Amino acid sequence: MKIVTLISDWKLKDPYVSMFKGAILSSIPDVTIVDISHAIPLFDIKQAAFILRSVYSTFPNDSLHIILTASTFSSTEKPICVQYNNHHFLGYDNGIFSILFDTLDELQAFEYSLAEEEASSYLNKLVNMAKWLFNNQLSNFTSPFSNFKMALQQKVIFDENAKKISGQIAYIDSCYNAVTNIPVDKFEEFGQNRAFLATIASSNYLKITKCCDFYNASEEEIYFVKNRLGFIEITMYQSNIAILGNIKIGDKVEIVFN
Known part of the structure; x- marks a missing residue:
């Protein structure tokens, strides 16, 4: 085919x-x-x-x-x-x-x-x-061919000493969920099920402390979800979180673990 x-x-x-x-x-x-x-x-x-x-x-x-x-x-x-x-x-x-x-x-x-x-x-x-x-x-x-042009990009940083992951918002989907560039498998490997506090540079009042395996209708606050693309996503049930939180592509995301 x-x-x-x-x-x-x-x-x-x-x-x-x-x-x-x-x-x-x-x-x-x-x-x-x-x-x-x-x-x-x-x-x-x-x-x-x-x-x-x-x-x-x-x-x-x-x-x-x-x-x-x-x-x-x-x-x-x-x-x-x-x-x-x-x-x-x-x-x-x-x-x-x-x-x-x-x-x-x-x-x-x-x-x-x-x-x-x-x-x-x-x-x-x-x-x-x-x-x-x-x-x-x-x-x-x-x-x-081997002489590729190089484009600037934000890499995900895993800081063991600071117990911190630094990434960014990579995509806003049609439901205004904010998808980070942090792979789910790397998040799980680094986090080891520890408690965490995540913040977004453009939305200081948004604090994220929970990560779900799927979209959860019972959640009434902002949370991480492990999305189908294999990345950590910021969402809130039936809410346009990117609009409500003024979240934009390129915004820095920091996750600090206990």
Whole structure:
């Protein structure tokens, strides 16, 4: 099965997503196209990386994930195809790959290298690379690539001496729950079921002392939940907590354990 996923900041009002899908289907007729999201904030590669990183592994191995967020549409740009964890990622090297993967070391990556098609549009090059990948011809028209651009990002810090985890708000979902960049497994490993107090930089009056395995209708205060994406999420039952608490993407989150 040939599966292509798309993630972009193009929205759906304009015809561009449909045009690109049409180009893919014309070139690869037996492909299945799945939309991950086209509602990424404009040029926000951090949001795109967070969402794609959270969901790509749920797709079958050898799926191709095309990243269109913050595309330049320049005919001089050369798309990059990266092979990682039995999946393929195709897009423009605008720094997103440095956020998307745990490490760039020893990645298998390939750059579009057909000189006679330099004037071809960037999107046509993406379609061509997708076709070559599924036809096992990628190495015939590309060259190895390793000089990735680096994007600044906030790493989660685990401070054993201070008994503290420092992270940030990475995503606000459609229900206005605030998703942190703190992985559930790391939170559990570090916390060891100890009591904790969590605060958010922009909301000094919000104090979090409880973490639940699932959304709890009986809770009447703000709490952590271990969400389905595998990250610690800040929520409150049937409340738009991000709005009520003035929580924004990028806000610092600190969890101090007893």
